[in-house]
Each structure stands twice: as structure tokens, then as C-alpha cells.
Amino acid sequence: MALQAYPDVPLFRYPYTKLTNGQISSKLKPACESGPLSKGARESDLAGTSLRIMRDGADPMTWQFGQNGRLTMSGQEAGYGTLTMGHVTLISHLVPETMKGWTIVWDRQSDLATIFELWFGGDPSPHSREVNRAVWHGYVDKGDRKAPAERHSPTLRVEGRALSWTEDTGNRTIDYYPSVTYSHWVELDRLKEGRGYSAPADYIQISEDLYAYTRVEAEFSGLMHMYVMDANRLEQIGMRLGFNGADDLEYYLFRGKGEWLGQLARFEKFGDFSAEPLKTENAKKGERRIYRPLPTMDIMSEAEVAEVARNTSHAFTKPSGMAGNGTSPSQALSGRSFAVTYDDGPSMEYRFDSGDSLSWRESGSGRWMKARYNAWEVMPGAFIFGHFLEGKPDHDAHIVVADLDSGMATAFRGYLNTPYIANEAGAETFFGKIVGDGVADPGSGRHERTRDMLGQAFTWEYSPGVNSMHVYSTPNTVSWVIPTPTNHFGSEWSGTGDFIKIRDELYFNRWQEEACNGTLGTILINMRTMHDAGIGYHCDKEELSLGPVGAPARNAGKIDVGKFFPQV
Amino acid sequence: MEQTTSNRRAFLKTSAFAAAPIFAVAAPAAVMADDHGAKLARLEDQRAIEALHRKLMRHLNGAQLDSGLLARQGAIDLGGELLSIGHDPLHDLAVQLSEDGQLAWTKCECRLERHVELTGKSTIEKMARLQGQGMYRQNEVGLLTTEFRKGNTSWQIAQARLIDGRLSV
Numbered sequence: 001m002a003l004q005a006y007p008d009v010p011l012f013r014y015p016y017t018k019l020t021n022g023q024i025s026s027k028l029k030p031a032c033e034s035g036p037l038s039k040g041a042r043e044s045d046l047a048g049t050s051l052r053i054m055r056d057g058a059d060p061m062t063w064q065f066g067q068n069g070r071l072t073m074s075g076q077e078a079g080y081g082t083l084t085m086g087h088v089t090l091i092s093h094l095v096p097e098t099m100k101g102w103t104i105v106w107d108r109q110s111d112l113a114t115i116f117e118l119w120f121g122g123d124p125s126p127h128s129r130e131v132n133r134a135v136w137h138g139y140v141d142k143g144d145r146k147a148p149a150e151r152h153s154p155t156l157r158v159e160g161r162a163l164s165w166t167e168d169t170g171n172r173t174i175d176y177y178p179s180v181t182y183s184h185w186v187e188l189d190r191l192k193e194g195r196g197y198s199a200p201a202d203y204i205q206i207s208e209d210l211y212a213y214t215r216v217e218a219e220f221s222g223l224m225h226m227y228v229m230d231a232n233r234l235e236q237i238g239m240r241l242g243f244n245g246a247d248d249l250e251y252y253l254f255r256g257k258g259e260w261l262g263q264l265a266r267f268e269k270f271g272d273f274s275a276e277p278l279k280t281e282n283a284k285k286g287e288r289r290i291y292r293p294l295p296t297m298d299i300m301s302e303a304e305v306a307e308v309a310r311n312t313s314h315a316f317t318k319p320s321g322m323a324g325n326g327t328s329p330s331q332a333l334s335g336r337s338f339a340v341t342y343d344d345g346p347s348m349e350y351r352f353d354s355g356d357s358l359s360w361r362e363s364g365s366g367r368w369m370k371a372r373y374n375a376w377e378v379m380p381g382a383f384i385f386g387h388f389l390e391g392k393p394d395h396d397a398h399i400v401v402a403d404l405d406s407g408m409a410t411a412f413r414g415y416l417n418t419p420y421i422a423n424e425a426g427a428e429t430f431f432g433k434i435v436g437d438g439v440a441d442p443g444s445g446r447h448e449r450t451r452d453m454l455g456q457a458f459t460w461e462y463s464p465g466v467n468s469m470h471v472y473s474t475p476n477t478v479s480w481v482i483p484t485p486t487n488h489f490g491s492e493w494s495g496t497g498d499f500i501k502i503r504d505e506l507y508f509n510r511w512q513e514e515a516c517n518g519t520l521g522t523i524l525i526n527m528r529t530m531h532d533a534g535i536g537y538h539c540d541k542e543e544l545s546l547g548p549v550g551a552p553a554r555n556a557g558k559i560d561v562g563k564f565f566p567q568v
Numbered sequence: 569m570e571q572t573t574s575n576r577r578a579f580l581k582t583s584a585f586a587a588a589p590i591f592a593v594a595a596p597a598a599v600m601a602d603d604h605g606a607k608l609a610r611l612e613d614q615r616a617i618e619a620l621h622r623k624l625m626r627h628l629n630g631a632q633l634d635s636g637l638l639a640r641q642g643a644i645d646l647g648g649e650l651l652s653i654g655h656d657p658l659h660d661l662a663v664q665l666s667e668d669g670q671l672a673w674t675k676c677e678c679r680l681e682r683h684v685e686l687t688g689k690s691t692i693e694k695m696a697r698l699q700g701q702g703m704y705r706q707n708e709v710g711l712l713t714t715e716f717r718k719g720n721t722s723w724q725i726a727q728a729r730l731i732d733g734r735l736s737v
Contacts, residue, residue, distance in 0.1 A: 277699075278699055278700070289698055289700070291695055291698055293691070293694075296694050320688075320690075321688040321690055321692075322690055322692070462692070464684065464704050464705075465686050465693075465696065465703075465704025465705075465706075466686070466688070466690070466693060466696070467692070468692050480691070480692070482692060482695040484699060484701065485701060485704070485705075491695050491698055513691050516691060517689075517690075517691040519690070519691060536690075540689065
């Protein structure tokens with residue numbers, strides 16, 4: 001694949017170059033001299049001054065600012081850039097002959113400062129190209145007063161918010177901040193498909209108005225994107241550092257204008273404003289909990305998948321942590337028979353022999369095949385059921401929502417042997433109608449994809465200790481965020497989603513955990529009872545499985561992003 | 569004197585319950601027929617059992633227990649990692665003494681909290697483990713059944729088990 005600065009494939013499919021430290025040092029060198037680029041004019045009011053910042057837990061640092069965008073730090077001279085927004089100044093530079101850099105957020109009103117120490121080359125990151133950061137809080141030492149007690153500090157105050165930003169670079173981004181330690185961003189211009197991605201983040205409160213935010217696009221480009229935002233004035237000043245998909249260095253400052261898009265609920269106890277729920281004791285510099293999904297995923301060949309499918313596939317035979325709070329399967333389909341004719345898919349005939357066993361055949365001919373199934377009647381007359389299609393080369397499963405009142409049906413077909421990872425589930429969506437005794441003929445009526453879910457967030461309480469929040473961040477993205485025991489939201493990841501309206505307040509959603517555990521998750525959400533029932537399709541080295549999913553929901557709110565995704 | 573702390577990571581041995589006697593909450597008829605001295609002795613035994621049961625409950629909540637109060641190693645085994653346990657005040661402690669006065673049994677409806685290991689392989693569980701949440705707190709209700717034996721000098725706990733443990737909702 002030719003290198004692309006902003007890939008036209010999903011980022012989790014793009015083979016980012018494993019840059020060596022030598023390559024990185026070489027690419028950084030010019031920027032060490034020049035400092036960051038910027039669309040605006042260079043600010044020069046620091047020239048001829050020095051800045052000494054006392055850091056908590058580390059040595060003081062001193063910068064001396066010269067003319068023409070040059071500074072000296074620890075005897076080394078470098079180019080720097082600076083932007084000011086109100087009483088906050090952002091200063092950034094790299095350190096010559098190293099893979100390091102510094103970015104300072106200095107509140108000139110309070111003289112409190114936060115320093116972001118940045119470095120490439122790995123440790124703690126496993127990827128040399130990924131920006132590491134350490135965050136130092138402190139104050140500007142002017143020698144004429146004692147140290148202030150106040151500091152900038154990590155905050156949960158941003159948790160749940162979402163804003164869109166338009167930078168002076170022209171780039172437009174939706175930033176969801178659904179967590180205290182992660183964020184979710186949607187590049188609207190440079191990436192195809194309008195997908196959202198998740199990244200570890202910092203949220204630092206500078207004042208009631210001002211917050212510093214960083215994200216590192218970990219497991220992808222490794223770029224760092226950071227800014228100070230003024231929550232009231234909806235302005236930002238920021239810095240971007242790292243290597244894009246073409247391995248070109250991006251190091252620039254930017255200004256931007258924001259638009260407030262909404263606020264999801266927070267779930268911490270009232271009065272709990274703690275903001276470091278995942279802090280690691282005795283962590284090494286820069287260490288934090290970053291979800292890196294591939295190392296914990298079995299990567300299997302097609303032959304291995306076939307062997308597992310042959311020997312250890314099971315459907316609804318085991319309890320699942322994803323359904324500890326699920327509803328009981330329905331027996332109501334037992335004894336019924338009907339066909340489902342999909343417009344762009346197969347015609348499936350069904351005989352429901354019992355409450356958990358059915359017979360199916362395809363296209364009205366051939367041998368009837370037995371399969372174990374489970375069904376849930378999520379709203380009266382509306383069922384979700386799923387089963388394997390034994391004998392299919394890609395180990396298909398159909399997860400079907402059959403609305404026996406309307407006569408419409410929709411299926412998510414799950415399959416394996418995708419071109420990427422053999423045991424990673426692929427999925428496609430079939431729309432169709434049900435033909436059977438007592439079932440209404442919907443004519444040309446079909447369930448349809450919906451934008452009703454766009455921007456919506458639900459929490460799910462699957463089992464004790466197994467909880468998450470879904471954020472349906474774009475028309476094709478499901479993001480999931482994991483709460484801590486204190487109900488701060490923590491780590492987050494995301495994958496491809498699809499959203500189908502079945503009835504008013506009844507939605508059939510799926511997500512694919514691509515390059516991340518490989519599961520296809522499907523749920524039928526009843527927004528009247530605020531409960532779902534669904535089916536997970538998963539293959540690893542132990543088994544190929546269909547298992548139940550079910551949890552009560554809480555409506556965590558909705559972010560208004562519809563206008564960014566015009567329907568075509 | 570040697571002290572012992574509770575084994576909080578032991579696992580429930582359900583087979584032990586098969587041999588457990590059937591409880592009879594009411595005092596056996598033989599007790600009613602006993603003479604005054606025998607009645608007094610049984611009442612003293614009952615008080616001793618109740619006191620030892622309180623010590624057991626304190627021990628299960630973290631207090632040390634005189635090892636001489638245990639009839640054998642492994643006598644106390646409530647499974648999993650118990651964090652706390654308390655007598656459900658809606659139910660009385662039931663005490664039964666054997667006719668020969670050498671054995672006694674209690675049953676106690678309890679509410680308890682324990683750590684449960686998150687072992688699943690779903691993405692959520694993997695991410696929870698990343699966050700350091702390999703264990704979660706689970707609230708349960710269950711019946712604590714305890715068997716006591718009369719030693720040479722005092723009553724001892726022969727076996728304490730939790731049966732009918734279930735999630736508290």
C-alpha cells in the first residue's frame with residue numbers, strides 16, 4: 001500500500017511504518033531548528049525575557065527567549081513557537097539532537113503553568129513513532145513571592161462534553177470527551193468514511209473557563225494533538241506533533257473556533273470530583289493505561305478457524321458475562337414456521353422445532369439443517385434470534401430481527417475469514433420481509449437505516465463488574481467506554497457500527513470489534529423498557545460461539561452531530 | 569497463644585454439605601424431658617455456641633481467631649474472597665444441639681460482599697482488567713451453616729460453609 005498521510009482505509013487497517021529512532025531523529029532535526037509551523041504570524045512578546053517554572057516533583061526549568069523565534073534551554077538553542085489566547089500562552093519547541101520536545105501552558109494571570117514533556121523513541125510506548133508525554137504542574141518563579149498553593153490539575157469537568165472545532169489549518173474535527181482518561185475524535189475532512197476513533201487523553205483544568213486537552217493517537221499514527229480550549233468563548237490554541245501516515249512530521253501550532261455540541265451524563269457520585277481514576281502507583285514517567293487491543297487478541301489462520309469451528313463451536317450453551325442481567329430467552333417462536341426473504345441476500349426458511357432448536361434451509365431447496373438458537377421477544381411481536389449456518393465456508397451466523405406484526409425482518413450476517421484477520425468477524429446487513437401464516441405482508445416496506453441513534457449514548461450493565469457505555473458517534477461508528485468502580489469513564493475503543501430502526505423506540509444495532517478481539521456485537525434496544533437483548537458472535541482459539549447479550553440501559557444523553565453527516 | 573486468620577481465598581466444597589445434618593430449629597423432644605441440670609447444661613451450651621458464632625462472624629470480617637477454636641484446618645471455607653459478612657437481622661440465628669450434647673449446628677441468613685475475579689474474554693472484561701479491575705465487588709445473600717464440636721475444654725468450629733449463595737438484588 002502506498003503511504004498516505006491520511007489513509008483512505010480505516011486507521012486500524014493502515015500499516016503504519018515502524019519508524020526507527022534514527023529515522024525519527026532525522027525527521028525531527030529541521031523542526032528543532034525552526035520550531036513549529038503556524039498559520040498565523042509569530043508572536044514575539046517573549047523575546048528578551050526568560051521563564052523559570054518550578055515543577056512539582058521535578059527540577060525547575062528555565063527558558064530564555066531570544067530574537068527571531070529562538071530560545072535557549074539548558075544551554076541548547078532551538079526554534080520555538082508561541083500562541084496566546086486571552087491570558088494563556090502556549091509555547092512549544094523541540095530539543096536539538098534528541099527526540100524530545102516541550103510544550104508549556106502558562107496562565108499569565110495566575111502564573112500557574114503546566115508543562116508537557118514529549119518524546120519519541122518508545123518507553124513506555126511500545127511504538128517509537130508514538131508520542132509519549134509526561135505532565136508537570138507548577139508555577140512561574142518570579143523570585144518576588146512565595147510559591148502559590150494552587151495548581152492546574154487533572155479534571156473530570158470536561159467528561160461528557162462534545163465540541164466541534166475548525167482550525168486555522170482548515171481542519172474540522174468533532175471531539176467527544178466521554179471519559180476522564182480517553183477521548184473520541186472524528187476528522188471530518190482528512191479521513192474517509194467519517195469514522196470516529198478513540199485515544200488516551202489528558203484533561204487539565206486551568207480555570208473555570210480554560211481546559212488543556214491532549215490526545216495521542218495510540219495504536220495508529222502516534223500523533224499528539226493538544227490544545228487549550230476556552231469553554232465559554234469556544235476558542236482554542238493548540239499544537240500538533242507527530243508523524244502522519246506518510247511518515248511526514250507534523251509539528252505546528254493552530255488556533256480554532258469551536259461549537260458546543262452537547263453534554264453526556266456523568267455518573268460519579270455527587271461530590272466526587274476526583275479526576276485520576278486510573279492512576280498507576282509508582283508509574284514510570286509517561287506511563288498510563290492505554291488500551292492496545294491486538295496483543296490480547298488471538299490472531300488465527302483460516303485453517304485454525306476451520307478447526308475451531310469444526311470442533312468447538314457452540315451456540316447459547318454457556319452463561320455469558322455479557323448477559324448476567326439479560327432477560328430470559330423466549331419460547332414463543334417454538335412451533336412456528338416462516339420464511340425470510342432478503343432483498344439483497346438469501347431467502348431463509350425456518351421451522352422453529354422447539355424453544356431452542358430450529359431447522360433452516362436456503363432458497364427454498366436443499367436439505368433442512370438443524371441449528372440451536374435462542375430468541376428474545378424484545379417488544380411484543382418483535383423478536384431477535386440467532387443461529388449458525390453450518391456448512392458455510394465462512395462460518396456464517398444470522399442474527400435476525402423479525403417483526404411479526406409488520407412482516408419486516410432485518411439480519412446481520414456475521415462471518416469469518418475476512419481479508420484482515422481470519423477470526424475477526426465481518427458483517428453485512430440484509431433487509432427483507434417475512435412470509436408465513438398470520439404474518440402481515442409489508443409489500444415493499446422494509447426496516448431502514450436510521451440517524452436516530454447518531455450521537456446517542458447508553459450505559460449497559462451486563463453483569464457485576466461488566467459495564468460499558470456506548471457512544472454512537474458517527475453513522476458508522478460505535479464507541480464503547482469502560483467505567484471504573486467510581487463510575488468515572490476510563491478506557492475507550494471503537495469499531496464499525498450499523499443502526500437500523502425496527503419500530504419507534506426499537507433499534508437494531510451492531511458493532512464490529514475490528515483489530516480488537518474480533519467480536520460482532522448485535523443488540524435490539526427497547527428504549528421504552530430501557531433494556532436490550534442481543535447476540536455476540538466470536539471466534540478465538542478456544543471456540544466459535546454465539547452467546548447472549550443483555551443489559552438494562554441508562555440514557556446517558558445525546559450529542560447533536562447530525563449536521564456533520566449529511567445523508568446522501 | 570497461636571492465632572489464625574481466615575482463609576479468604578478458599579473455595580466452596582459443596583460435597584461437604586451432603587453429609588451435613590438436616591436442621592431442626594425447634595429443640596428436640598428429648599430436651600423437654602431432661603431434668604433441670606441437663607436443661608441448664610444445654611442452655612449453657614447454646615449460649616457458648618452463640619458466643620462462638622459471634623467470634624466466627626467477627627473473624628470472617630477480619631478479626632483474628634484463636635486457633636484452638638477450630639476443630640481442624642480448613643474448617644472455615646466460604647469460597648471466593650470474602651470482604652464482609654453480616655447476619656441478616658430479618659432472620660434469627662438458628663441453633664441446634666445433638667441429643668448427646670457433643671455436636672451443635674447453626675444456620676444464619678447472611679448478607680455478604682466478596683471480590684470476584686473477572687475472568688471473561690469479552691472486550692469489556694479485557695478493558696476492565698487493563699484498568700486494574702480484575703476483581704469486582706459482588707453482593708450476595710446466603711445461608712451460613714456451621715457445625716460445632718465439643719472439645720475437651722470448650723466448643724470448637726468443625727465446619728463453616730455457605731450454602732444457597734446467590735446474588736443480592
